[in-house]
Amino acid sequence: MKKIILACFIALPSFLFSQTKLSPELLWKLGRVNAIGISKDKQYIIYSIATPDVDQNKSITKTYRIPVNGGTAEEVNNADTLVYNNHISPDGKWKISDSDVKIMNVYGSDFYPELTKSNAQVYNSLMYRHWDTWEDGKFSHIFLSAVNDTSKKDLMAGQLYDSPQKPFGGDEDYIWNPDGKHVVYVTKQKQGVDYTVSTNTDLFEYNTETGATKSLTEGMMGYDVNPAYSWKGVLAWLSQKRDGYEADKQDLIVYNGKQKINLTEKLDTINVESFKWSDDARSIFFIAPVNGTLQLFGVHADFDSSGTADVTQLTSGDFDVKQIVGQLYNTLVVVREDMNHAAELYLYDLPTKNFTQLTHVNDSMFNTLALCKTQRRFVTTTDKKKMLVWVIFPPNFDSTKKYPTLLYCQGGPQSPLTQFYSFRWNFQLIASNGYIIVAPDRRGMPGFGTKWNEDVSKDWGGQVLKDYLSAIDAVSKEKYVDTSRRGCIGASFGGFSVFALEGMHNHRFKTFIAHDGVFDFRSMYGTTDEMWFENWEKGGAYWDKNNAVAQRSFSQSPSNFVQNWDTPIMIVQGGKDYRVPIEQGQQAFQAAQLKGIKSRFLYLPDENHWVLKAQDAMVWQHEFFKWLDETLK
Secondary structure: OHHHHHHHHHHOOHHHHOOEOOOHHHHOOOOEEEEEEEEOOOOEEEEEEEEEEOOOOEEEEEEEEEEOOOOOOEEEOOHHHHEOOOOEOOOOOEEEEEEEEEOOOOEHHHHOOOOOOOOOEOOOOOOOEEOOEEOOOEEEEEEEEEOOOOOOEEOOOOOOOOOOOOOOOOHHHEEEOOOOOEEEEEEOOOOHHHHHOOOOOEEEEEEOOOOOEEEOOOOOOOOEEEEEEOOOOOEEEEEOOOOOOOOOOOEEEEEOOOOEEEOOOOOOOOOOOEEEEOOOOOEEEEEEEEOOEEEEEEEEOOOOOOOOOEEEEOOOOOOEEEEEEEEEOOEEEEEEEEOOEEEEEEEEEOOOOEEEEOOOOOHHHHOOEOOOOEEEEEEEOOOOOEEEEEEEOOOOOOOOOOEEEEEEEOOOOOOOOOOOOOOOOOHHHHHHOOOEEEEEOOOOOOOOOHHHHHOOOOOOOOHHHHHHHHHHHHHOOOOOEEEEEEEEEEEOHHHHHHHHHHOOOOOOOOEEEEEOOOOOHHHHHHHOOOHHHHHHHHOOOOOOOOOHHHHHHHHOOHHHHHHHOOOOEEEEEEOOOOOOOHHHHHHHHHHHHHOOOOEEEEEEOOOOOOOOOHHHHHHHHHHHHHHHHHHOO
């Protein structure tokens, strides 16, 4: 009976439901699609769907396969056996895996075994905590074993280094060479202070026959990550040049065993996010930000020489290509999303350049929703540059009416602002609650050239803040913007931006919301985990009085301008956020309270720099809109 009702419901014309608007409850019913791969027989696409269960405060994940030409998806329980496993050697005899190994003493009981009830922790160097966990003396190592044997050999025995990299590295950090004799893995061979001030990861090659290990990226000083071989044995990976700069231009490198070739070095606007080898090993497909979106590119080159690479942009439009799953003859399987639609699997036909939607996990929901119009605008900044600004309008927008308007400040500071579909900063949800959103691709955004991307570093309080004001001022000239009801919202660097603009907005905004934002540069420098970020972005330490760049940077701290605060502000802080630690939110809230400003502190003790738990996310959403209702409507 339920199936019959559902079928009838889906068959109804979508216009009958055009007035339904996205709510936090509906948002947290959407299935989250994650591609796993193409089946070995190339007949199916394997993917998973994570569906949030708010009552259980967790997500339930199921795995499916769908025919490559579309059709009915079916649930499977053996996904690992359906797709190729690049952790199994080409001859099928050996496998590689990762596991944590306890090497370093940290706990009181490590030093004093008789003190079994002590929870003391002893550290002698930095990186004692990272992202959302404290150092426990364990390190991730790569192990080699026979496929049918439980005994394992530690390829990194005794090393105080991690592979996969923490906190975000995964099983993509180690792979087999097609020759079946070598394993390549990513690690950073540094410890303590050296580790926290450096971004220099390297690719290491382990010879399974001799046990010898060598670096493949010696002399390459930035991040080297995501190694992947073609079936011909050519190695590709993503690389940054400068040590200590985590947002450096990311290029695509290939190594044919004799020489390394940078395929994208001469392309100033190309900052490669991810890539996939073509089936014939003659091309590489990759994703890069361009013009406020993530698009698909192809590069063809003679990978056996240093010939000129031929890079072509393959897609364009107001959407993001989020992932390249693989190739099926003349078709690519990709993951695509936009500001109105969560991620789904698509087929992209290379000859015709047409997309075909393959999965329809959330169609029944989106077919009932009133969608939000997104508009590109180009605003002239104070230094006479053209800046892309996304404007997102409420459903059924009426230009004769006036709407409250929110300036959205992106994090990073150098993460792209594209057609993403977020489950926290969800533009469709915010607009569906009656707000216009102004989202500028301000200084610091990749996809607009290296200089534009780098102009935010060492000058957080400079041009980037002027860019924000240029964006909101330009859009505010429209009659449909209610200039008496404007707000400013953002997280991370966006949270910093909120704190900074609170001290200089000259009565533009009526309310602010900052999530895990940097408030005080000195205490941030003294408590954050990754010091390479602070040293690069600020230009040095606050105590270096002879460093004019660093002194200027620290003078731009929002805490230096609290005397100008006079506008209601809500502050959100994760208790396990060690990137922007808790004292940042506490100081901002305390300052607002002591100044008598209407303010609220939403503390999420179990969350890190993000909000991952379903019920915490629901509280976040409801408090977000409650605050706006109180202060803006």
